[in-house]
Amino acid sequence: MLVDSHCHLEFPDFAGELDDLITRAAGAGVGAMLTIGTRLAKALQPLDIANNYDNIFTTIGTHPHNAGEEQNVTVQDIIELTRPKKVVGIGESGLDYYYDNSPRDIQKQVFRTHIEAARETGLPLVIHTRDADEDMARILSEEMAKGAFGGVLHCFSSGQALADKALELGLYLSFSGILTFKTADKIRQVAKNAPQNKILVETDAPYLAPVPKRGKRNEPAFVAHTASVLAEVRAVSYDTICALTSANFFTLFNRAKMPEEAV
Numbered sequence: 001m002l003v004d005s006h007c008h009l010e011f012p013d014f015a016g017e018l019d020d021l022i023t024r025a026a027g028a029g030v031g032a033m034l035t036i037g038t039r040l041a042k043a044l045q046p047l048d049i050a051n052n053y054d055n056i057f058t059t060i061g062t063h064p065h066n067a068g069e070e071q072n073v074t075v076q077d078i079i080e081l082t083r084p085k086k087v088v089g090i091g092e093s094g095l096d097y098y099y100d101n102s103p104r105d106i107q108k109q110v111f112r113t114h115i116e117a118a119r120e121t122g123l124p125l126v127i128h129t130r131d132a133d134e135d136m137a138r139i140l141s142e143e144m145a146k147g148a149f150g151g152v153l154h155c156f157s158s159g160q161a162l163a164d165k166a167l168e169l170g171l172y173l174s175f176s177g178i179l180t181f182k183t184a185d186k187i188r189q190v191a192k193n194a195p196q197n198k199i200l201v202e203t204d205a206p207y208l209a210p211v212p213k214r215g216k217r218n219e220p221a222f223v224a225h226t227a228s229v230l231a232e233v234r235a236v237s238y239d240t241i242c243a244l245t246s247a248n249f250f251t252l253f254n255r256a257k258m259p260e261e262a263v
């Protein structure tokens with residue numbers, strides 16, 4: 001079984017198609033999905049989807065693009081929203097200096113608030129980071145020194161130094177369709193060398209479809225293409241990568257229980 005550890009199923013791109021999309025995912029061996037929150041104000045949308053399907057889980061958080069809109073969010077606001085059982089993590093939150101859709105100091109402040117909520121709840125943090133390696137490494141180190149929290153750098157597209165820092169701090173790395181892109185040698189190098197108990201796969205659907213679907217709308221079934229490249233890069237079998245990344249997912253997101261294990 002494979003797990004798509006990061007997708008956005010409530011986006012309008014998938015409206016009216018969820019049943020078909022989940023059937024196609026199952027056909028590709030994708031047994032579970034984590035649909036990610038991007039705005040606390042709209043946290044109920046992904047939660048509704050998670051509540052409708054046994055094998056879909058969700059997170060709640062403020063994406064750095066939306067940090068400006070939700071700059072007054074408190075740790076308590078976040079913690080309140082994590083009560084439903086299907087909420088298994090916090091995020092996505094972080095820094096995006098590529099688009100700079102929100103002012104950088106507000107992105108940092110909102111990110112630190114999410115870290116504190118992750119620390120207090122013990123729920124893992126889904127971290128978005130783009131073109132912000134130095135600030136990200138510094139904030140993660142400073143915050144980890146205040147008290148431990150778990151999490152994953154999703155859609156890993158940063159440099160080796162940030163990968164090393166994240167791994168040193170006990171965080172996971174999740175690889176998206178970018179891993180399959182011709183120009184992504186540096187990311188494949190990071191994926192090759194990361195410890196086997198720290199790697200996840202994801203689509204980030206509807207974005208970033210992997211080769212051979214590049215340029216099309218992405219969907220959870222396509223995570224199989226990324227897993228296949230990850231297996232090649234690490235010189236292990238496809239089945240090994242599936243087993244490994246799924247086990248890692250359920251270790252990190254330990255509140256996510258598949259129906260057969262649900263008590």
Ligand SMILES: [Zn+2]
Pocket residue numbers: 092127128129154155
């Ligand atoms: Zn992201």
Ligand SMILES: [Zn+2]
Pocket residue numbers: 006007008036092204
């Ligand atoms: Zn995302």
